[in-house]
Amino acid sequence: MDNTTKKEINSKDLEGFLDYISGVSANMLDLNKDTIYKESQKPDNLAIIKTFVTDQNIKLLCISKIDNSVPLEGAEENQVSKPDEIVFESELKYKGIKSYSVAFIKKDNNPLNINEADNKSLSTQLQILNFNYEANDMNIFLVLQNYIKGAISPLFTSYQSGFIGNVIKIFLLNYYHYLIYFI
DSSP, X not given: OOSOOOOOOOHHHHHHHHHHHHHXXXXXXXXXXXXXXXXXXXXXXXXXHHHHHHOTTOOEEEEEEEOOSSXXXXXXXXXXXXXXXXXXXXXXXXXXXXXXXXXXXXXXXXXXXXXXXXXOOGGGTEEEEEXXXXXTTXXXXXXXXXXXXXXXXXXXXXXXXXXXXXXXXHHHHHHHHHHHHHO
């Protein structure tokens, strides 16, 4: 059996999905929602989005804004800057310190269900990560450290102190009683 499962999507459901990702991305990339929506309509971008929705092997959709308003080092002061560039990709790539990205990641290995009639929320099917490298001293490793230290570690700590913490306490109490018995 072929491992590649694709499903067809109708234009109404696709418009709803484009509206969703445009709204989320607009807030995180500090852009106008209509600007992102218009960019998503370009044939190359639309093909990437459709593939993300329908292909179970494509796990990520990345929307990036590359800030071209700040002149690059060595450029003349009166040089006119280019407008911001919006890029749609199926993998996350580092684009420099003046880039901002939103990554939509599928939670499982299935095509997305964007059919409005099914009432399956996109928030239950996607995880969303925001990457920006605004600070001059920021690099990809600091971003990773920030995610782990600020979000992942506290999540595991709270989980551990709940369920796992109780298991560890029971183990330690039993171990303590065992030690006392033999001493």
